[in-house]
Amino acid sequence: MKDPNFFEKVFDVVRLIPPGKVTSYGAIAKFLGMANSSRMVGWAMHAASNAIPPIPAHRVVNSSGLLTGKIHFGTPTLMEELLSSEGIIVVNDKIQQFKKHFWDPTIELL
DNA sequence: GGATTGACGTGTC
DNA sequence: AGACACGCCAATC
Numbered sequence: 318m319k320d321p322n323f324f325e326k327v328f329d330v331v332r333l334i335p336p337g338k339v340t341s342y343g344a345i346a347k348f349l350g351m352a353n354s355s356r357m358v359g360w361a362m363h364a365a366s367n368a369i370p371p372i373p374a375h376r377v378v379n380s381s382g383l384l385t386g387k388i389h390f391g392t393p394t395l396m397e398e399l400l401s402s403e404g405i406i407v408v409n410d411k412i413q414q415f416k417k418h419f420w421d422p423t424i425e426l427l
Numbered sequence: 428g429g430a431t432t433g434a435c436g437t438g439t440c
Numbered sequence: 441a442g443a444c445a446c447g448c449c450a451a452t453c
Contacts, residue, residue, distance in 0.1 A: 342434075343437095353436065355435040355436055356433060356434090358434080358435075359433060359434040360432095360433060360434080365434090377434080380436060380437090381436095
């Protein structure tokens, strides 16, 4: 890793997500100025697994509120357990009231 | 250095 | 409404 400033930005945003809140890859990508490059956020998240301090990636889901990345948590239920622990209701790997729990960095931070 | 992949998003059929 | 296709940028093979 040379200087993954892009990753650090993503990490910083994700770490700023307050408990009980969630955001989407697209929102982060947009905040970073790459609205249609949401894949990079996912890629950054993959690197986040190796980041210190650990990134609360369980608060980051896709635009549908679906726990797409739960597979990378080691156990397929860990992600919903964490979200559920924060008061977020997860059913069928999908966040209920996603819009209500949605935390938009472009609004909260900007 | 070219080809492939990747925790996605949006638009179309 | 569900499925398929394309785009996007960076990292890895």
